[in-house]
Amino acid sequence: MTKLSELPAGILSIILEYLGRHDYNDILRVSRSLYRETLPFLYRDVKFEATKSRSCARRLALLLRTLLEQPQFASYVKVFKLRGPLPFWTKYNPWPEDAKAGPASVNLWGLKGCQTLSKSQKIFASNEIYSFVDESMHKEQEQFRNRSKDALATLVMTRFTELRTLDLGDGFLMHSLFLPQVLKRAPRLFPKLNHVVLGDKRFDPENSVSYMDLDLIRPIFYSDTVRTFEYLMTQPWQLAWNRPAAPRNETLTMLRLFRTNITRGTLDQLLHATPHLKRFHYDQEILYNAHTPSGPPLSPYLNLDGLNIALSALKNTLQDVKLSIALAPGSLSPAALKLQGIPFPPMQGTLAVLKDMQHLERVEVPMVMFLGWAPDFAAALEEVLPWGVRTLVLRDDLVLHCPWATGAAMGRKMGRIAEYLDKRGVHAPQLADFAVRIKPGAKDGTWLEDAVREVGMPEAGRDVCFGIEKEKRAEVWRWRFGEGVGGERAEKERERIDSAMVVGRESMFLPLEGIKLG
Template sequence: MARLTDVPADVLSLLLDYLTSYDYNALVRVSTRFNHDVVPRLYRHLKFTATKSRGCARSLAFLLRTLLERPQLASHIHSFKLRGPLPCWTKYNPWPPEDSSKRISGPKLWGLEDCTTLSRAQKIFASNQFYSLVDESMHKSQDQFKGRNKDALATLVLTRCYELTTLDLGDGFLMYSIFLPQILKRADHLFPKLNNVVLGDKRFDPDNSLSYINLDLIRPIYYSPSVTTFEYTMSQPWQLNWNRPSPPRSESLTTLHLFRTNINRSTLEQLLCATPHLKRLHYDQEVLFNNSSQGPPLLAQFLNLDGLNIALANLQNTLEECKLTLNMAADSLSPTELLENGLHFPGIQGTLSVLHNFPRLQKVEVPAVMFLGWAPEFAAELKEVLPPMITDLTLRDDFISYCQWSVGFNCYKKVGRISEYLEQRAFSAKMLSCFGIRLQNRAADTWLRDAVKDLGMPLGGRGVRHELKKERRAEVHCWHFGKGEGERDTRKDSIIPGMFPST
């Protein structure tokens, strides 16, 4: 009878790729051969999510200690992820009160003095390591290091991850760690293979929101010769004065995702000007507007599309994919609450026209109001603002519920611009293969939903396939346009002339 251990190495490697971490935990105990093959996979993608318990904090500390004591395990790590809100890092010490009596006398060592799982020799070694990994101003022990054993252990482990390619750290650890900026400043020689960095939680947590990021977390990415993908939260009260020792210029960065951000157009231009080879940009913007928020003049810098056009122009020759979103920040007033308070949301000024001149841009997902305009009496022709080589286009309904044209006949006039574009796609968008309209699940937008449904009726026929994609809080109406002889007829006659009266 054939045994699993007799399986050829190449076949076994393929089989192991389909297993989970739970399977790996079981297999490492089966035999020496399995242990040798499985251990690198067991530690390849290390992810730990802290929870509100001392047991979880202790488990994390033991895991980090294991990686310190057995550095060969850390060499297997390709992705390192630490998640969990701030209280999970600050409130829950991994060592119970009774262990506090076992402290080793001597100077404070970078927050490791309370870490009972480390021997005295290991503490001294850890301390010496930190002296070479932090700025001189941090060499003297201070009260700020007290109780930061998880922070110190995590950053020490990071320095052992020579094969690291992905670093993903949530808001909780970013707000807690004082050592991480020091490590990232030395990332070039610590992590020579690092290519993907994610800083921050994309899901908003109002109780643990990150209102400030140390600039030393951002600056190293723009000087890195290896990082190709960077995703991070970015809020601004600070100024982006980072021209030290020379202006930043990332020759390697090809993907940039700015999520949950309120940075102004000037700062955005600085970031994009430093990425001459950027191919993919995702820019998720949140705007706060309520009774106590800043007035329209101060919001103008976020809502004026002229500034956005200027910033995006830096990517004209390289950008291939662009995704822009608009959202109201937490504590903002809803459209109904705005009316009840006698307020009107300041309109978005201008049109996103710069994309028309992007020769490589193929995938676009943007709010429809950036193309169709805010005022009821105006809507740009989509063929004049969209790139000619576009293949995938999705228009979002972000902020439409705050527009005056979101109801009534004006809504159909705006959608008429979309129908015109699709009718003429054989000439203005020859490569278009998929068009979609994303609608959020809001009961108030019945006019827009009806207009989109009416748009779908004349789009049916040979070479056109409709698909309704369900998302968590939205639905996307998609039309896929076929290829070949049948498509030629569909492109010319897919829209009934006069079905949607445009402006």
């Protein structure tokens, strides 16, 4: 039997990569050598989620005590996440008996009454806060009372000097008094930080965010280490950048704005601060119901000329762009709008800025940004897409609101796509993957599916493979191009048709040999 010491160098680390936290806890107890090897994996990814119980604060206090007693453990942490809705951060004080306690002799920043930490540990930890907050916050204030989870989470976070990823949900972002102070000092506190996520990507109707504090966002655009930034940003009252100088992040290569309603002008300011951006994902969400037609116009959100201007800042660097536009929860459905006689405003202009992006290889955009809103207009795709595109995904966002969604106009719109694919050898010789994404909401009938099916190719052969991927919230109708993809590869896919499963998605690909569509 092979002994642990006889294993090839590095093989144990490879094995540990595939195990989970419960496995690590078991392996730690086997031997001293396994303890040393496994401990960094146990602490590598740390996540806390506030719930209805008091366990979150108590676990934070236990971790802080461990880090105070064993400071070397902090260097193992590479990912730190704080989740949970706002009410669970503000409620459930884990030490309620502290409510009747008298004033503390020292500023304990919400740690007074914490039974997990010793008195000396509480004083030491509280004193550390002075080093990363402004002088105006040094004095005891009423707002600091009973903020144990805020103080504990902040004290734990600031000990992770080797941190690479910081992922903070809406609840903690809105609750924390100290977080803006911490992010201002991120270059000193987290010199290796390269990935930041601010906000919950999925909408929570009971705990929605109406405003994102710019003090949480601004420091990222001055950072010289952060490479990927994902955040929910609702339209701020004022985007005041120039403190002390205009922001310019030379290292940021990926930016994702999710569930945002910012105007094109704000977007333009953000993108001009990221001159080396290679990947940009922009998930736009707007509210439209019976109350909004008389309110602020939707033109700032449907104006493609403004989007063209903003994206032009990335024309020399962008490689991957993903745009989506959807109606926010609370908006009226297409049927309800029609019943109430409320016209949905059209998009204005065409997304033409992508054409001159020489490095752009992957494009995922709503088809209405190319095919237009009016029934009698649709841009030729070769006029709006770059020559070097390799992956193209057209989304059905807002198609149900379009005048051309049914009838003969649909065929003409889809004809533009068919023409582009038919002449891809001239206009897009590197195109390897084309898809149309259809959400369940667009499937009240089969009109869109029928139109997409009619796209096809004049004569499909061994170089074309077609299939439908079933995702959780959509179906993706996909064509793959390339030498041999419709031959041996398609044959293998046919053999695997009953077992080809991916987590959260089924995929099925069939060859188009000898089939003529359209």
